Amino acid sequence: MDVNAIVYAAVVLGGLGVLFGAILTFADKKFAVPVDERFVLVREAVAGANCGACGYPGCDGYANAVVKGKAGIELCTPGGQKTLDALANIMGKESAQTEVQVARVLCQGETGVVKPRYDYAGPHQTCHTAVSLAGGPSMCVWGCVGLGDCVKVCRFDAMKIENGIVVIDENKCTACGMCVMECPRSVIKLLPKAARVTVRCQNQAAPRDAKESCDRACIACRRCVKACQFDAIHVNDNIALIDPHKCTLCGECVKVCPTNAIEQLA
Amino acid sequence: MKLSFKGGIHPLKELHEGKHSTQNKPIRELIPEKVCIQMDMHIGAPSEPIVKKGDRVLLGQVIANPVGGIGIPVHASVSGEVTGLVTRQQLGKKPSMCVEITNDGLDEWAELSPLGEVESAPADKIIAQVKAAGICGMGGACFPTHIKMTVPEGKKVDTVILNGAECETFLTADHQLMLEQPGKIVDGLRAIMRAMKVATGIIAIEDNKMDAVKAITEAAKGREGVQVAVLKTKYPQGGEKQLIEAITKRQVPSGGLPSDAGCAVFNVGTAAAIADAVTKDQPLISRVTTVTGSVKEPSNLRVRIGTSFQDAIDFAGGFSEEPGKIFAGGSMTGIAIPDTSVNLSKANNGIVVQNLKEAKVAEPTPCIRCARCIQACPVKLNPQRLKELCDMADLAEAKKKHVMECIVCGACSYVCPAKLELSPTFKEAKEKITARRI
Known part of the structure; x- marks a missing residue:
């Protein structure tokens, strides 16, 4: 075989490479689009999960909107206080103290706790479709269906299905709110991380029906209201609700709740 | 042509x-002993019941008044005693208000005021x-x-x-x-x-x-x-x-x-x-519905509104074999019912009972891009691409590709050799897009 052919090819290809490299370098300098240097800084400061919590298409979209002044600096919830401070610094705005939030599942309807209505064997195993069929697979029309629509949208691997109900890992949750939006029954709510005592039920049915459908349903008995010395619990629409700003985490309501609908986290 | x-x-x-x-099976009339009439059969706000427990109602008597601009009244489909106003889970997302009436078997009509023959009736009153x-x-x-x-x-x-x-x-x-x-x-x-x-x-x-x-x-x-x-x-x-x-x-x-x-x-x-x-001024109190599939005597029935599915299936001879799935409607667009205690509404044009074998759902496999769904789609969409977009939760892009035009007929799912759930995905996407105003 002729060695010259190899040398010739190497020289030609190498030469072409150098030539195109030179053209590209020239073009890069000559036709450079000026980028707001703040964009680069903002892009680095945000969480970078492309989760969509801010409502913009990805982190690039949000950073762009922030730099142009179209979006507020507080929208990147996964970034938390750190991102907020950084963005305030870059954009020359006042930073505010944010409350750390997490997503909480307001339902304890595990398999065996809530009574089943039917066995959902449909081909399309999503919560959204299941709840549209005659009130959903369980007797409670307010509770978690456990087919995991929320798990699919969680970008932080913070959710999983256990015993037919979704469980959120508080340490991984960034309160981006994608699961809150996805849940067809609004079972997941964003609550302050400091609020350790929550009523984990949203069953607004008449107390007797609620009790019949689920063992851990809030039956609006108001014992917690009486037990609370800080006026933090009120019953509306057959459901007790704790005001996290008044709650002192004393745990008296947890002790009196006859159905264990109120839970105190460690 | x-x-x-x-x-x-x-x-x-x-x-x-x-x-x-x-x-070609003649329509048989089914008169149930008891009816449970939903207040929210129609699209629009549920009607407001105007009868109470213990009232005697006549056939065709108004038992609920319309609410809002597109509401319609609801009528008693049998004569008899109102045995209760109950909240029951029917086929909707949330339980519905229902009026239960026990039939006294007399079929006594309420007072009727007909407009006359269709050709001579005053057109503005129709x-x-x-x-x-x-x-x-x-x-x-x-x-x-x-x-x-x-x-x-x-x-x-x-x-x-x-x-x-x-x-x-x-x-x-x-x-x-x-x-x-x-x-x-x-x-x-x-x-x-x-x-x-x-x-x-x-x-x-x-x-x-x-x-x-x-x-x-x-x-x-x-x-x-x-x-x-x-x-x-x-x-x-x-x-x-x-x-x-x-x-x-x-x-x-x-x-x-x-x-x-x-x-x-x-x-x-x-x-x-x-x-x-x-x-005749007869209100809508009954409708024709087909009961077929795994029942002993598949029939066309004229059923009173509010008859339970169980009564209708019993009238058709009962199940001929163990049922796997029961549809309200046909097998293409019908929805599966949770149990036979739910009641027929004005919309129920059929009850199809599938046996265990027919009700079995095939396991979906990856798309092979055969484009049969594209040929089958009556609204000329690209179901294969839409399914990808919906699975990626990119509803904004799906809307740009006209997912809202989907009529959820199920033709794409029917022809799909990979048994992908195309149609239910689009139904879900449409509901989400409407709810979230994307």
Whole structure:
């Protein structure tokens, strides 16, 4: 075989490479689009999960909107206080103290706790479709269906299905709110991380029906209201609700709740 | 030439669309001992009950008043005692308010005030009469008919189409109604045409029901402006927009209503109910429904509104084998029911019982890009691409690719060799897009 052919090819290809490299370098300098240097800084400061919590298409979209002044600096919830401070610094705005939030599942309807209505064997195993069929697979029309629509949208691997109900890992949750939006029954709510005592039920049915459908349903008995010395619990629409700003985490309501609908986290 | 639209499928072709077991079976009347009538059968706000426990009601008496602009009243479908106002889980997302009535077997009619024969009845009173009779679209959507009969400001309707296509598999209710009461259907069409001041009325029937075509043609003889159109047997021929395209060659614009194409479409069952409302002032208290599949005597039944599924299945001889899945409606667009205690509404055109083997769901496999779904789609969408977008939760892009035009007919899912759940995905996506205002 002729060695010259190899040398010739190497020289030609190498030469072409150098030539195109030179053209590209020239073009890069000559036709450079000026980028707001703040964009680069903002892009680095945000969480970078492309989760969509801010409502913009990805982190690039949000950073762009922030730099142009179209979006507020507080929208990147996964970034938390750190991102907020950084963005305030870059954009020359006042930073505010944010409350750390997490997503909480307001339902304890595990398999065996809530009574089943039917066995959902449909081909399309999503919560959204299941709840549209005659009130959903369980007797409670307010509770978690456990087919995991929320798990699919969680970008932080913070959710999983256990015993037919979704469980959120508080340490991984960034309160981006994608699961809150996805849940067809609004079972997941964003609550302050400091609020350790929550009523984990949203069953607004008449107390007797609620009790019949689920063992851990809030039956609006108001014992917690009486037990609370800080006026933090009120019953509306057959459901007790704790005001996290008044709650002192004393745990008296947890002790009196006859159905264990109120839970105190460690 | 037989009229048709582009796309579509022919489900269960070799089995005669599953209709043979109830074809030409005369309609039998089922009068239940007890009815449980929902207040939210129709699209629009639920009606407000005006009876209380212990009241005696007569057949056709108003038991609930309409609420809001598109509401309709609800009538007692048997005479007897109101045994309770209960909240029961029917086929909707949340439990519905229902009125339970125990039948005293007398079928004593409430006082009726008919408008007279359809050709001589005062045209301006027909729409009010239809509303008072509580009539809503009986093809399955249950949209209040009086709203459909009121032509929106600035629009012009020149053609009324009666939908007798019955392209849905297994069902023969409309077919049997056309065979037994063709005169009433034509009367109903004339009443609609006179109320809407439209000169042309077309009754559309698929070519697998030539006996019905004959019966209707016979009945329409000498009636002003009434024509019969024969359509190719194809699914979803009875879809509103497909029907308009097949008959008039006009297309309903994206996001538009049939009135944008100068048409108004009604089911043949609705027309028969309108004829009853005008000539006899009988409100909508019963409807024809097909009970078929794994039952001992598949039948066409005239059932009272609020009859339980169990009563209807028992009347058809009970299950012939262990049921796997029961549909309210046909097997293409029907929805599975949780148990047989739920009640029939004005929209239930059929009950299809599948056995355990038929009810088995195939495991989906990856898309092989055969493009059969694209050929089958009657609204010319690309289901394969839309499914990808929906799975990636990119609903904004799915909307750009016109997922909102999907009529959820299920043709794509039916032809998919990979058994992908295309149609349910789009139904879900549509609901999410509407709810989140994407």
